[in-house]
Amino acid sequence: VAKTAEALGLPGIGSECAYFATNKNAMRRQFEQHGVPTTVSTKISTPEELQAFAAAHPLPLVIKPSDCSGQRGTTKIEEVGQLLPALADALHFSTDGMAIVETFAEGPEINITAVVNRGEITFLSFSERVTAAPPHFGIAIEHAAPLAIGNAELDALRDAAAASIRAIGLNDGIAYPQVILSPHGPRVLEIAARIPGGFMREVALALSGIDLIEVAILQALGDRFEVDALRGPSHPAVNVKFITELDTAPAGTPVAAITGLDTALACTGISKVYMGLNAGQNIPALTSSAARFGAVIANGATRLEAQTRARKAASTIRFTYAAS
Numbered sequence: 001v002a003k004t005a006e007a008l009g010l011p012g013i014g015s016e017c018a019y020f021a022t023n024k025n026a027m028r029r030q031f032e033q034h035g036v037p038t039t040v041s042t043k044i045s046t047p048e049e050l051q052a053f054a055a056a057h058p059l060p061l062v063i064k065p066s067d068c069s070g071q072r073g074t075t076k077i078e079e080v081g082q083l084l085p086a087l088a089d090a091l092h093f094s095t096d097g098m099a100i101v102e103t104f105a106e107g108p109e110i111n112i113t114a115v116v117n118r119g120e121i122t123f124l125s126f127s128e129r130v131t132a133a134p135p136h137f138g139i140a141i142e143h144a145a146p147l148a149i150g151n152a153e154l155d156a157l158r159d160a161a162a163a164s165i166r167a168i169g170l171n172d173g174i175a176y177p178q179v180i181l182s183p184h185g186p187r188v189l190e191i192a193a194r195i196p197g198g199f200m201r202e203v204a205l206a207l208s209g210i211d212l213i214e215v216a217i218l219q220a221l222g223d224r225f226e227v228d229a230l231r232g233p234s235h236p237a238v239n240v241k242f243i244t245e246l247d248t249a250p251a252g253t254p255v256a257a258i259t260g261l262d263t264a265l266a267c268t269g270i271s272k273v274y275m276g277l278n279a280g281q282n283i284p285a286l287t288s289s290a291a292r293f294g295a296v297i298a299n300g301a302t303r304l305e306a307q308t309r310a311r312k313a314a315s316t317i318r319f320t321y322a323a324s
Helices: 001-006 015-022 026-034 046-054 080-093 149-165 200-208 213-221 261-264 303-315
Strands: 041-044 059-066 075-077 099-103 108-119 120-131 142-147 173-182 185-192 239-245 255-259 270-275 292-302 318-321
Touching: 001 015, 015 026, 015 046, 015 185, 026 041, 026 099, 026 185, 041 046, 046 059, 046 080, 046 099, 046 108, 059 080, 075 080, 080 099, 108 149, 108 200, 108 213, 120 149, 120 185, 120 200, 142 200, 142 303, 149 173, 149 185, 173 213, 185 239, 200 213, 200 239, 200 292, 239 303, 270 303, 292 303
Parallel strands: none
Antiparallel strands: 041 099, 059 075, 059 099, 108 120, 108 173, 120 142, 142 239, 173 185, 239 292, 255 318, 270 292
16 A cells, blocks of 8 residues: 555555564564664574574564564464474465564563654553463453553653654654563564554544544545644543453354343443354454454543453353354
8 A cells, every 4th residue: 555655646654664564574673773672583484593593592482474463473482392383383474485583571562552743753542462371472352551550661661662663764654563561671572554453443542532543544635634633532541351262162162142242332331342253153263363253342430440341341241152
């Protein structure tokens, strides 16, 4: 899209920025050149390259496809025996025949949304990406805001996110940095230059009152606007509770009926109930973010209130299972 807009002289983020925002190896080179705090990483495609990196850096490590999303082909390596299968999995999901291996950063993962308007960055939301326990890795089962951190840590997150936005050359667009708040400070894992999935648009709207879809339309039209003029009602706290196999029968179980969606939506503070699974389908295995088949979004006065409301509403959704 960026390349087409560029060729036609239309507004867009530019093909170079789009490349830096989608190819993780190119992105990391930009981070390194612009002093963005991140993890140590390298581009790999062979077992020998992976083994050389593993010999130089202690486990755990993380391997990902160079250019994929949704946690597909992403593995946290805790044992040497995982190295080669993880590389094969990452390359399977890569479109450029490359993978990226990086050192593992411990700490909560923070999702950030921002609007970049004529070079000025306006942050809309900071939320914690609560992930599924092992053996799953990196798959969010909840988004929770506000963050339970101090002002100094929040300022550090802003600085790291802003540096990553500038590193990929995004001057007009939507930014979605993902950052680990490690004991040594923020470490930017990656950044996207688009409206993020996983109901992050709804998180940004709830916390800021700004709709990223409206921003994207205005920017695609080339309209000049002031970000603050787009603000509507907002809430102090929001929670997205995803529904996965962790909340239901095991993966592969056939579903006969799903009820209670209207009941969930009528619960206090609920702004959205989504169900992407239908009767007659099987519960999908939680192997990537795409396997999250439902979600409940709640607003509240506090993080705990929003979380409690989302979980309570989700508990009213009932699954009836068919004989397999």
